[in-house]
Amino acid sequence: MADKQSTKPPGGTRDFLPDDVRRREHVIGVVRGVYERYGFEPLETPAFENIETLLGKYGEEGNKLIFKILKRGEHEGTGEADLALRYDLTVPLARVVAQYQNELPKFFKRYQIQPVWRADRPARGRFREFYQCDIDAMGSTSPVVEAEILSAVSEVLATLGFNDFTVRLNHRAALTGLLETAGVAAAGHADALVALDKLDKIGPQAVAAELTNRGIAADVAAKCLLLFAEEQGGAEAPLDRLATLLRAHDAGAKGAAELRQIVALAEGTAAAGRIRVDPSLARGLSYYTGAIMEIAVPDLAGSLGGGGRYDNLIGMFLGRDIPACGFSLGLERIIVVMTERNMFPAAVAGGAADVMVTLWNDDARADALALAGELRKSGLRVDVYPEADKLGKQFKYASSRNVPCVAIVGDDERAQGIVAIKDMKSGEQTAVPRADAAAFVARKLELRS
């Protein structure tokens, strides 16, 4: 069966070896735990959808990036595709909301952590298979929803160990109000926002140039820069500024007032002190109808996640609107940043097992298994060296796998009812009564972490 073909995973995908999975599961476990404490419930949908469910939902570019699956069996020859791989978690959610409308609660709050697939050109940090991690709260337009989401997301990041993140916050109506106040025609809004979105990165002069390049008159561009200039100092100053600027713009003023409510509520939650109102935050704009949110850390271009209110999307299969507000955490980026910053607890990076039981000789097999069973009863992760081999070789194996302790029961130890526990870091070996072995190893692990 030898075979010369490549054994790499397909381009743009990754194998997750044990250490990778442990890191990913740590993050996912924290996310899940926090979201459950906030009353979000888990949802999972199939990896593929009927192709017509996805086609046309992501624009022309999106259509091209959808992985399409050949019709099965005798139809394969035609090249026809009838299924397509999940492209995001929002369209499946909209389908689920339509399909189970009579079973789901009025205020359906769900989290979903599953892979999606995009036929993108693979590049550094750009994958064809990656996880999305979404929460969405449906059925209410109350600002309590935004505040709860901002709190939940902040708690996730704080629990993971991020202490330097900022939640940027804006409102679609305020954004539109400012653009209209500046005199940008509706048709130019999208263009203007693409340019204004770069204020942080390229500065006002370059943005002004880009605005005029995109066909916006120089005086309008100048007014834009004036209106969108960021106010320093907490959330209050920019809120006041927005209120003043949008005084004469009904919808804009309403948006600014809503933003103030959200900020006031969120400041009493886990998001306290994190929020920065940023009038230029747009996040692509197209489907947000209310609050727009994004999380950033200083040393990372781009965001760790974003979201907002989108009241016209979740009802796409229902034929009526359902208010919704959601947030998507950038799971893959979070893992990258945490790895770079060495933020994972020792236990997560901590090897395959807590202790390895050595095997003295073939006659000692049953006793090695029994000892392993005793240690496992206390919750320890226990490996058994499967073959009678030189002890030195077994120690070396344990070291190579980062197993911190090794348990040795030779004939003498067995006769005396003791176990020798070797600390693989210090090399120190301690004889302990067999009944105390689990507690002894557990204490070693505690000292270590």
Place this chain on the structure above:
Amino acid sequence: MADKQSTKPPGGTRDFLPDDVRRREHVIGVVRGVYERYGFEPLETPAFENIETLLGKYGEEGNKLIFKILKRGEHEGTGEADLALRYDLTVPLARVVAQYQNELPKFFKRYQIQPVWRADRPARGRFREFYQCDIDAMGSTSPVVEAEILSAVSEVLATLGFNDFTVRLNHRAALTGLLETAGVAAAGHADALVALDKLDKIGPQAVAAELTNRGIAADVAAKCLLLFAEEQGGAEAPLDRLATLLRAHDAGAKGAAELRQIVALAEGTAAAGRIRVDPSLARGLSYYTGAIMEIAVPDLAGSLGGGGRYDNLIGMFLGRDIPACGFSLGLERIIVVMTERNMFPAAVAGGAADVMVTLWNDDARADALALAGELRKSGLRVDVYPEADKLGKQFKYASSRNVPCVAIVGDDERAQGIVAIKDMKSGEQTAVPRADAAAFVARKLELRS
């Protein structure tokens, strides 16, 4: 955006609503916990593989059942497929073992719990997307490996609450030895085993008929039935019987002796009392080279999982053999049986949240969020009713979602620093100091489970 298309998931796939996911996650959590305590490490591979990695690995029938993905972009028109969805977890494991041979430990023990996809005709209990849940221990031929796997699998089932399962055990060499002793020609082994595998279900007469139908002479068929008759009473009697029957068959006798070693070792583990040596157990036979294992419960036709030793498969991309022994738990069947038998703990089926905070009026929003935050700090899952609404309506909503407790902070309660906790089952309402509210709810939950 209204749309008349179906919102059902594609044929043969399922949406998992929150209660479903909680049940699935409970089972997966137990499996993962036990396997980690046995030193198995997690592995995850991409949902799709390069198509040539999978084609030809599952026989002609299998080739047809592989979901194939169209080549991307401008190549879509040709109908050519270059990727294929994961069909099982063994071929990806073999690929990983070849690709990372220098990074993986000598005795690589991995678990993998991921969906696979098969373009099968959907039917009751037969899905196109379903989870597989595999452990495999590579690198050693020691019977310690089999004993550890039998123990781990038994511990999973016991922890899930199964107390009536049996581990059927056989050995490929004993099986072959018995067939040769009965006089079945090598070419007829596969046929004979298909028939003998039905002994349990259709009885000896029907099996004899099927054996002769399959071209096995009547006297050979009769001898088969004699040799494969099951011995009652523990593991010892059939082991002795096998040893006697295979005395004159070198390989068979060696297999029987190995089986005896495995049984002896496993009887000192969590598998104690579960093992039944069954000389007719074949499980399709083709790739097992040593032990063959299967788990059964009395009220279920078919098994809850199976596995065995297969020393010639994992090296398929390496060009050299790697000994391996594995077990695949039937996750989907386990969930079905546990649901039918009502085996899930109350907490798993226990609704979306532990407590719901009501919203008195818009001015009370901030305080409701603050109370939710306090309750969450103690680990409770807390939902907040997002809108000021009639209390009766809020109670009804909590009931419909199986939320056991509701927290009410009206103006009076706030003034007094208390919270009213309503038990949604008894209807009883208790005023508790706000600082004690979390502990009070936690106690209610304990009493409930």
